[in-house]
Amino acid sequence: MKKFSFLLIVILMTFNSCKEIDCCENPPFINLKFTHNWNGVPLTNLDFNELKFTTENGEKISIERLRYLVSNINLTGFNNYVLVNVGENSxxxxxxLDVKDGTYDLTFHFGFSNQDNLDGEYQLLNSVSFDVPAMLGGGYHFMQLDGKYINNNNQETGYNYHVIRAVDRTDPANLKFExxxxxxxxxxxxxxxNTEIEVKVNIAEWFKNPNLWNLNELDTNLMGNFEAQKMMSANGKSVFSLGEVSQ
Incomplete structure (x- = not known):
């Protein structure tokens, strides 16, 4: 299994230069593990490409690609980002390393905040086509969730549930962002x-709470849909939850 490591001497991906820190012989080891499920049923890349999930609105869907961005995990003490790619299990x-014993509020950011969402800034994301076109204001995706669903005509068709910074293109010469x-x-x-912390990710929540998602109405071309992006952001806030913490 591929792992992205936040070693505080050489952080895999940082906004700022790494800082010199003291090191001990056997520093505490924290493993932050993202697990995925569909309403409690475990989900891995072995479940991809099959019409085996049902949305709250009743559409049968498959998942062909699922990757999303988290940033500024507070335990690291650094600005950082990680691209979670469920299809590649990376x-x-x-x-x-080097997290002192104690009680912490575990927080992270889904996507990039406006101040960090800098167009062309992150070479890793550029190299895997995670950037947003200039006509939509540039910057980066927060999530790409793609697959097929059975539409109201009982036909298999594609969906692209892509989450980005919301952009109002009413005046293409004067884009407005949220x-x-x-x-x-x-x-x-x-x-x-040594502690392992599970972060549970319920993919079904993207389609139901608080906005019941109708793929027959909103399946593709969502990146430039200002209202759809705000709805997706609202739905995403119930996706993540704390799982098992073990030592």
């Missing part, structure tokens, strides 16, 4: 020596 486990990224607060976690 970025799903993050190793963090920051639709958001902070995820999973509450307090107790760190005592």
């Amino acid at each position: 970025g799903t486990e993050i190793s963090i 920051d639709t990224s958001f902070e995820v607060n999973l509450g307090k976690v107790q760190i005592k020596g």
